Amino acid sequence: MTDTPTTPRPATEGVHHVGLTVSDLAIAVAFFTDTLGHRVVGGKPDYPATFVSDGTVLVTLWQAAPGAAPFDRHHHVGLHHLALRVRDLDEVAARVAAHVGVEVEFPPEPLGAAGTRHMMCLLPGGPRLELIAPAAVN
Numbered sequence: 001m002t003d004t005p006t007t008p009r010p011a012t013e014g015v016h017h018v019g020l021t022v023s024d025l026a027i028a029v030a031f032f033t034d035t036l037g038h039r040v041v042g043g044k045p046d047y048p049a050t051f052v053s054d055g056t057v058l059v060t061l062w063q064a065a066p067g068a069a070p071f072d073r074h075h076h077v078g079l080h081h082l083a084l085r086v087r088d089l090d091e092v093a094a095r096v097a098a099h100v101g102v103e104v105e106f107p108p109e110p111l112g113a114a115g116t117r118h119m120m121c122l123l124p125g126g127p128r129l130e131l132i133a134p135a136a137v138n
Contacts, residue, residue: 017051017058018082022125023070025050025063027101031124032059035099036084036092057084061125070126081120081128089117089133096121096131108133 022028029050032038038052038059048063059082073080086092089108097104101124108119115135123129 015057017060018079019049019060019062020079020082020127021062021064021068022123022127023064023068024125025061028061028123028125031099031102032061035095035102054084064126071128073128079127081130083118083130083132086131086133089119089131092131093119100124 020028025048029040029052032052033040036054038054041051041053041058043050050061052059052061071078093104093108096102096119097107103122105120105122105128108117110116111118111132116132118130118132120128120130
């Protein structure tokens, strides 16, 4: 009998949280709570940071220093975007488009040929957000 190499078990177990730096903390928190239905679950006022969650993903929102340059995905290394799974992309897309200060980069559209759909927007306060509705699995 010969030994066969095995693939090691991954050392990680999913995303614990994602931290985003924003130009206006209050506006970013309002977007996550009012538009996406997240709850404020904590924070560090002296940092300043606020923690929001949808019950699955924890997002830390940090206040950038005054005058901080916005992220440019073509010229900066860093988080390109945050992608959040949604059940009803059209319903969420309508709420996102109606939120003051959101820039919709592209509205809901197919992602590949398997039935998954997505959209991309620029949040008030800076980061890019992809909302994705995976195809139903039968």
